Amino acid sequence: MIIDVHGHYTTAPRGLQAYRGGQVGQLGRPSKGKPDITDDEIKKSIIDGQLKLQNDRGTDLALFSPTAGGMGHHFGNAMISKYWTETVNELIVRVVEMFPKNFIGVCQLPQSPGVSPANCAAELERCVNQYGFVACNLNPDPSGGYWTDPPVTDRYWYPLYEKMVELGVPAMIHVSASCNPNFHGTGAHYINGDTSVFMQCIQDPQLFKDFPTLKFVIPHGGGAIPYHWGRYRGIALDMGRGELDDFLMNNIYFDTCVYHQPGIETLFKSVPTKNILFASEMIGAVRSKDPKTGRHFDDTKQYLDALNLSAADQKLVYEDNAKVVYPRLKKALG
Numbered sequence: 001m002i003i004d005v006h007g008h009y010t011t012a013p014r015g016l017q018a019y020r021g022g023q024v025g026q027l028g029r030p031s032k033g034k035p036d037i038t039d040d041e042i043k044k045s046i047i048d049g050q051l052k053l054q055n056d057r058g059t060d061l062a063l064f065s066p067t068a069g070g071m072g073h074h075f076g077n078a079m080i081s082k083y084w085t086e087t088v089n090e091l092i093v094r095v096v097e098m099f100p101k102n103f104i105g106v107c108q109l110p111q112s113p114g115v116s117p118a119n120c121a122a123e124l125e126r127c128v129n130q131y132g133f134v135a136c137n138l139n140p141d142p143s144g145g146y147w148t149d150p151p152v153t154d155r156y157w158y159p160l161y162e163k164m165v166e167l168g169v170p171a172m173i174h175v176s177a178s179c180n181p182n183f184h185g186t187g188a189h190y191i192n193g194d195t196s197v198f199m200q201c202i203q204d205p206q207l208f209k210d211f212p213t214l215k216f217v218i219p220h221g222g223g224a225i226p227y228h229w230g231r232y233r234g235i236a237l238d239m240g241r242g243e244l245d246d247f248l249m250n251n252i253y254f255d256t257c258v259y260h261q262p263g264i265e266t267l268f269k270s271v272p273t274k275n276i277l278f279a280s281e282m283i284g285a286v287r288s289k290d291p292k293t294g295r296h297f298d299d300t301k302q303y304l305d306a307l308n309l310s311a312a313d314q315k316l317v318y319e320d321n322a323k324v325v326y327p328r329l330k331k332a333l334g
């Protein structure tokens, strides 16, 4: 079985944007309302989009969440964020109910800059217990590129981690759109977010001592980390933390959303195979085909297959590691 742990509903029908646009007019007095999206529109968007690519590429199941760039936690206020988050999560529920073999839910959290992450617990619980979601996306920078909240290792975040541990769900660390013109969204802000959170966890290893079963998936191949593995190992050793493998790599995992062969090779040479989860993030950051190969950049399975991993290692990356990190996924698959 081939499980893609990183997919977003980037092809959502236009009615969702109309709903989001409507929130602008409600800034003073938000109300939840309902997006005007039919089941047929959802079906078409998936059949022509992610499902088609799953079939073309030979993958089986995607962990599916609302569009990351669209989370927009900076926008409006906590109430706007709550209604928007509930609405996009409910859209994922509709997709999963229509295509239960191909998608399983991962929720957005109703974050807002400066608002306690304790605020996210109820929506996480609703999505997990009521809808069978298996994880959440955690935005380490709800300000959208200005980093106004404490590092993810700060006790500020602990109420959310307590709920995650209680429910047995990991978080994918995932920033949203950038409001800072210095940082291109998918080209800089995403990779910054991935890299910065790993470094935060080196700086303050108390987090995983306090929550030994807490798990973070750092997407986009771990940002700059695998390429600079020696730098981070060295910094950690200089700080007296010991080896990364010993104090971080029972809690932190990387996906394979790296869009060229040398990058995937570096990932596998640097990071233990038990910490690598197959993912493509399709349809997402890079939608074109590589003119040199004629294949989509985000068809990451091609790079993995070209590694000629042993059958046992392939099974780890395509399936078994995901079942370790996402215990509710394992349970759902029986």
Ligand SMILES: [Zn+2]
Pocket (backbone or CB within 6 Å): 006, 008, 068, 174, 219, 281, 284
């Ligand atoms: Zn993503």
